[in-house]
Amino acid sequence: MIDNTKTTQSSLIDKSQSLYDADYNLWLEETVKQLQAKNYEMIDWENLIDEVATLGRSEKRALESLLIRLFEHLLKVVYWESQREYNLDHWNGEIQTFRTQILKLLKTSPSLKPYLIEVFDECYQDARKIMIKRTGLDSTSFPSEAIATVEQALDEDWLPSRNSL
Incomplete structure (x- = not known):
């Protein structure tokens, strides 16, 4: 029916x-x-091809978004001192969530790893800009270079500290 x-x-x-x-x-x-x-x-080959191509673009956009959000929270942990005491547990939870989501995405689509490396620094710069606006802190408060390597950013046991940077 x-x-x-x-x-x-x-x-x-x-x-x-x-x-x-x-x-x-x-x-x-x-x-x-x-x-x-x-x-x-x-x-309908034309639309099917467009849809399949869009799937790849969607995964890349998702990876970028997750990486930016991960960097935002890593920056919060180290540099947003006025909010750290109140929000640290939440930020750490978010860091773990974003890492897990990135790792799951890379597990199902390992070919995205080179793309992650390609956009790593750009995503850090995007997160840095967001954090400058969000915190109201001066741009010199945040390092211009990424505060983590790819391996550190995805390591579930690693968190940045001012001493390690």
Whole structure:
């Protein structure tokens, strides 16, 4: 019954509008069905290729976002002295969460490791800018060079301290 409803839904879509544009979820379901049936001539290849390419971009954006957030919290731990006593446990928890998420992403997509290395310094600079605005501290309060190596940033047992920097 559901398949008939979907077929009816797809036939009701304006012919000038593709299924992809009219009902994305239905397009996904129909594309999966066509792939499973090896019915390749019925595949909307242009949109499928775009979607697959977007998946890779999404993983890269997620990695960058997680790395920026990790650096923000590492910087907070060391340099935001006025908030440290009240927030340290929360910041440490967030650091662990971001590390875990990055490591899981790298585990499922190990080919992202070179990209992590490529954007590492840029992500640190983004986090540094965010922290300068968030804390109101002078830009000289935060090192211009990354406060961690890739290995340190992802090491669950490592936390920066002013003495180690």
